Amino acid sequence: xxxxxxxxxxxxxxxxxxxxxxxxxxxxxxxxxxxxxxxxxxxxxxxxxxxxxxxxxxxxxxxxxxxxxxxxxxxxxxxxxxxxxxxxxxxxxxxxxxxxxxxxxxxxxxxxxxxxxxxxxxxxxxxxxxxxxxxxxxxxxxxxxxxxxxxxxxxxxxxxxxxxxxxxxxxxxxxxxxxxxxxxxxxxxxxxxxxxxxxxxxxxxxxxxxxxxxxxxxxxxxxxxxxxxxxxxxxxxxxxxxxxxxxxxxxxxxxxxxxxxxxxxxxxxxxxxxxxxxxxxxxxxxxxxxxxxxxxxxxxxxxxxxxxxxx
Numbered sequence: 001x002x003x004x005x006x007x008x009x010x011x012x013x014x015x016x017x018x019x020x021x022x023x024x025x026x027x028x029x030x031x032x033x034x035x036x037x038x039x040x041x042x043x044x045x046x047x048x049x050x051x052x053x054x055x056x057x058x059x060x061x062x063x064x065x066x067x068x069x070x071x072x073x074x075x076x077x078x079x080x081x082x083x084x085x086x087x088x089x090x091x092x093x094x095x096x097x098x099x100x101x102x103x104x105x106x107x108x109x110x111x112x113x114x115x116x117x118x119x120x121x122x123x124x125x126x127x128x129x130x131x132x133x134x135x136x137x138x139x140x141x142x143x144x145x146x147x148x149x150x151x152x153x154x155x156x157x158x159x160x161x162x163x164x165x166x167x168x169x170x171x172x173x174x175x176x177x178x179x180x181x182x183x184x185x186x187x188x189x190x191x192x193x194x195x196x197x198x199x200x201x202x203x204x205x206x207x208x209x210x211x212x213x214x215x216x217x218x219x220x221x222x223x224x225x226x227x228x229x230x231x232x233x234x235x236x237x238x239x240x241x242x243x244x245x246x247x248x249x250x251x252x253x254x255x256x257x258x259x260x261x262x263x264x265x266x267x268x269x270x271x272x273x274x275x276x277x278x279x280x281x282x283x284x285x286x287x288x289x290x291x292x293x294x295x296x297x298x299x300x301x302x303x304x305x306x307x308x309x310x311x
Contacts, residue, residue, distance in 0.1 A: 005245040005262065006169075006194070007231050009140060010186045010187035013173040018128040029131045032094065036087055037068065037111040043089030044069035048214040065118040066137050076118040077225050083114035084221030098142060098150075106145040107162060108220070112137035115171050115224035119178045140170045147261045154259035161199035163219045165251050168193035169244075171227025172234075179231055187232070191240030194251060195229030197223045 003011070029257075043049055053070060061075030067082045093108035113134060120130045144166035148154045153161055172193040176186035199219050205212040206285065230240070245251050245262065252260035 008272040036110045039092040040086040043086035064122040076122040079118040080115040111220040167223030168227040171224040172230040185234040189231035189234035194244040
């Protein structure tokens, strides 16, 4: 019986090794992690950040992962929400392109770094394991985005935010990898997470027709939260519909309106562009110049990357 898309993605996520990564890719991951933490500091004092940190303190989760800036220890799920919100707030994230000459991007994949760091800290993962998870997240997020026509493809036309589908599904896989799940468990983690977290386009301001609110800052973090939750549930034996993409009333039919490319999801579909976590495929051009200090902070943090590599 042919593997479902969820099973194919799980096999790909389980199979990637650190040894396969070119040195320039490893270097770019290190830069991206430092950059992402730096822009997270820029959102630390924002009102949405203060609100969510206050709530996290009240919830008193297990001391698994660290909240940026405060050093507060909480669950990996709560840290994912708090740190992801900080990174999103100022809109200084990277923009990932499938090709160097592309005009449209396929997402802000650095938003996958806060959940990866949160789960990695919980699991005491090695640096190589975290780096491999980041590359995997960039590759698979690009793959899913491309299958629906990119940033302004099928999801955009139907009124969904582009974080719909790809974020919970792919974060379930990378979290599952860090948790040490087998392929079957990873597939089920994706299947569970993929059934939830449909993000309405209104959080983006309805392409200028609606007001932007704090809810926008949680687009990716909320999906990542559900992705990690799906992986944790699968670790305990929880199962979901493995044909969540292609099945009747599944993601392709209902969310993408039948406009999702379901062909060739195995390893043969992986184009070099999907794994391009390289400077040539990155665009750092924030839409909202909210704080000059944040830009300076980013350059200062990136300036430490060489020291970290040498150390």
